[in-house]
Amino acid sequence: MEEPSAEQLLEEKSGQSYWDTRYKDKTAVWDIGEVSPPLRSYIDKIEDKNLHILIPGCGNTYEAEYLLQQGFKQVTVIDIAPTLVEKLKDKFAGNIHIQIILGDFFTQQGQYDLILEQTFFCALPPRMRPHYAAKMHSLLKQGGKLAGVLFNCSFEGGPPFGAYQEEYEALFKEAFHFNVMEPCRNSIAPRANNELMFELKKNAEVLVQRYVFKGITCNGCKQTVTDKFSAIEGVLNVCMSGDFSEVLIVSKKEIALLELQSSIAYDARYSISKAD
Ligand SMILES: C[S@@+](CC[C@H](N)C(=O)[O-])C[C@H]1O[C@@H](n2cnc3c(N)ncnc32)[C@H](O)[C@@H]1O
Known part of the structure; x- marks a missing residue:
């Protein structure tokens, strides 16, 4: 039998069944078991609890849990993995402040004030990066922000697929205003010195x-x-x-x-x- 090509292998590692299997087999090695400290600090500074917030590729979404604990009222999370989403629906059953969507982020519609990034960008094959930037731009309201944590390093193979600050700058340039993009000061120990904290504001003029x-x-x-x-x-x-x-x-x-x-x-x- 012919060996699968590099593209086929990559495709297998980005599809729904790849991600769902990670949750079924309990091999979600990226899951840090708590809201990431940089995002916790970021969330702590937000005053308006009525912001429409989206978390794409949400995983176990400790971030959403934290937002709800802090009184945020309009949180939407989306993930492509059915096993995970079923679990989230049980976990947050009856909570009217969170909407849990099973689906592909790239087909979602809606308008958000804030989109939070936490190891979703790095889960996507690098060829999808232009799509990520365009989709984020389209899902944000005028004045809306994309914020969170991005890796600032490379990895062998992937996912995760690493990238460096200059690649993010080239990707998001002009479509967003760079409010912040700097080394993260409070990463978890295994990710120390390898993460960037960022906040980009949608440029609605373009x-x-x-x-x-x-x-x-x-x-x-x-x-x-x-x-x-x-x-x-x-x-x-x-x-x-x-x-x-x-x-x-x-x-x-x-x-x-x-x-x-x-x-x-x-x-x-x-x-x-x-x-x-
Ligand atoms: C590396 S995990 C990160 C999960 C979570 N953000 C965390 O930090 O624990 C990437 C997540 O993105 C989800 N995912 C991958 N491609 C997706 C897509 N096209 N649309 C929505 N979710 C997707 C996967 O199912 C997985 O839960």
Whole structure:
């Protein structure tokens, strides 16, 4: 039998059954058993208990539990793993201040004041990072914030898939205002010196669009294409995924697809189309 490709292996490690099995087998090694100290400190500073708060890839969601204990009234959590979500529904049964959703974060609709990040970004295959940034932008209200903890290190294989501060800066640039992105001072011991605390505010003045790209095979070409798109009037930031399959374009105004296509017409192998 043929060995699975690296892409197939990665796909297996990002799907619903991969995550559900982690909860079924009790191999959720990322679970720290308590609200993470940086998020606890962050939550302690929020005064408005009526904020609509979303926690994607919530896991056992000690963060939501803590929010509810502190009197927050509109908490939504979402996770793709049915075994986990069933358990959460039992745990929070009868609590009208929390909505528990079984589903894929990327298909969710809604508008939130605050989205809390805690080891969800690192659970996603790196090619999904442009999608993550675009989806976060679309789910936030004007003035809404994305905040939490991100790894600032690399890992062998994955998940978790690590990243460094400069990669986050390149990804979120212009779509968000960087209120805070700095080394975490109160990480749990095993993650000390490897985490960033961050708070990004949605830039509601811009359009954030995601495109499927085909034809690039090397970083040099990626840079050339990025430069071409960046040179288009109105484009503020271009971020292509590490596997060259997706591009995030942040702009002041709508950029016609034809204009993007024309700018890469110099190479017949390249194509760009709007992502779903
Ligand atoms: C590394 S775990 C982190 C869980 C929790 N935030 C924590 O810190 O304990 C990643 C979580 O994201 C969930 N997940 C993965 N892909 C998802 C998706 N597309 N939509 C919603 N949840 C997803 C997994 O089921 C898992 O619970």
